[in-house]
């Protein structure tokens with residue numbers, strides 16, 4: 001009766017959000033007096049799979065098949081359902097990533113379970129099984145009780161700390177037969193985003209808005225991101241005017257992110273923008289207008305001209321990095 | 326081609342959220358809108374219908390209070406509407422209701438928004454696909470249909486992916502799929518006479534219940550740093566906030 005956790009990978013590499021999901025599953029398993037079993041679909045190395053033990057997975061059920069390196073939601077669901085059955089899982093943990101959003105609802109229906117998506121912490125109680133999540137785009141919190149026997153939790157990336165132990169997970173191949181007709185969603189092309197750091201996974205995000213005046217001024221934004229090892233983002237009008245690619249646009253109608261640090265430069269802080277970034281742990285705002293609404297949502301702020309401040313910031317970050325290397 | 330577009334009724338994004346006794350949203354003074362992603366889905370359905378022919382039906386699971394927004398969807402251009410008369414408190418319940426209508430009416434394309442902005446669940450589309458045994462694509466930024474095949478672009482964690490699949494299917498819309506339309510005068514006039522069918526809910530389980538609500542802890546006041554001491558910000562982020 002273990003806790004099942006989907007160990008998502010991208011081109012065979014596990015991401016931090018996967019380690020978080022496993023740590024989360026491991027802790028729930030501990031509270032329930034059982035162990036956590038991870039499921040890996042795709043081509044991860046044995047070494048990397050064994051290392052999932054560090055985060056709390058005692059066992060890894062894996063399935064290597066080149067046709068399953070990209071997400072086929074129905075098939076992934078069948079594989080997870082089979083794994084859940086084999087270990088009689090009553091709790092299934094999935095990261096609330098794009099892949100997780102595609103499969104968590106399906107696995108919940110398949111297992112006749114209840115789903116809490118976007119959980120932000122460990123269950124506050126196991127009986128009734130209660131999990132806290134954000135609602136109203138971060139403007140509220142709600143406690144959700146799962147009444148079904150099987151509980152599926154999609155945990156928000158960056159909301160649960162990593163467990164770092166030592167163990168090694170035992171590996172076991174899943175016997176799953178894939179028929180060609182099962183692949184209903186066929187991958188044709190992958191368009192990798194240009195940024196070095198993927199926005200949805202970045203721990204630090206440097207974002208800029210209309211205050212930058214034009215696309216030719218993004219050099220300093222990229223330099224700051226580079227110095228911090230951050231991803232870059234932007235406000236909606238900036239993407240609409242074609243100053244920056246659309247996949248960088250954050251907010252209510254763009255991407256929702258929750259990095260450890262969000263630096264907003266020349267962004268006024270409209271409510272629709274905040275909707276996409278208010279889960280950030282620490283927010284820094286740099287704006288020439290002391291009345292900009294963003295300061296109300298910020299932890300640290302500088303009132304001043306971005307064109308003066310950002311280059312100084314780049315230098316200060318470089319000095320800090322140099323001093324700590 | 327028969328489209329079914331699922332629309333949910335949500336508080337406008339600029340709403341100040343107030344909870345009544347921590348038991349739920351206090352609706353006083355709250356303006357409800359069509360979930361923004363659903364408007365994107367609706368617009369794309371209309372664009373494809375205009376190009377290839379067909380009908381666009383909108384469906385909502387909700388009480389009578391959602392009808393102004395259903396009428397708005399009709400004003401934007403949907404041909405007819407269905408309201409399932411029940412409070413949508415659990416995503417599985419909602420999906421089960423919509424699935425029932427799909428089974429009876431055989432739609433070719435079922436569209437939802439990528440998530441509703443009230444509970445941010447991103448659940449209904451995947452659940453519908455699973456209940457109906459259809460292929461599904463979530464968080465889709467482009468949708469094109471030719472014959473019985475669809476080409477869809479979806480967000481993935483490292484970028485975007487183009488996939489193909491056959492009709493019928495379920496897809497959830499993300500920004501990029503279309504620019505939402507604003508109803509024009511003629512649309513508003515004709516919306517009044519378009520059919521809006523009200524159906525009673527079928528029996529279904531509810532797997533989850535939101536039992537308590539609270540506001541997130543208030544943010545501490547923003548710490549202001551002088552523009553003349555930019556490096557102080559870096560020091561604070563390092564030693565106080567410990568994020569760099």
Ligand SMILES: Cc1cc2nc3c(=O)[nH]c(=O)nc-3n(C[C@H](O)[C@H](O)[C@H](O)COP(=O)(O)OP(=O)(O)OC[C@H]3O[C@@H](n4cnc5c(N)ncnc54)[C@H](O)[C@@H]3O)c2cc1C
Pocket residue numbers: 208209210211212234235236237238249250251252253254265266267268269270271272273276286287288289292304305306307361
């Ligand atoms: C339905 C709907 C959905 C929306 N969805 C989104 C969304 O998802 N994401 C989003 O971002 N927006 C969204 N918007 C738009 C949003 O309301 C704002 O219009 C937008 O966020 C403003 O972008 P901005 O802050 O870059 O520009 P502005 O509001 O023009 O702000 C520019 C800021 O830069 C500052 N500035 C100017 N010069 C300098 C300088 N030299 N140095 C420092 N600061 C300077 C100004 O003081 C100002 O605060 C949406 C709107 C609607 C109606």
Ligand SMILES: Nc1ncnc2c1ncn2[C@@H]1O[C@H](COP(=O)(O)O)[C@@H](O)[C@H]1O
Pocket residue numbers: 330331332333334360362363384385386387413416419436437438439440441442444445446447448449450
């Ligand atoms: N009560 C409802 N009635 C009709 N469609 C809904 C309802 N709730 C959610 N949906 C659809 O499902 C999508 C995802 O919603 P959710 O799973 O609640 O985040 C929405 O964008 C709508 O298209």
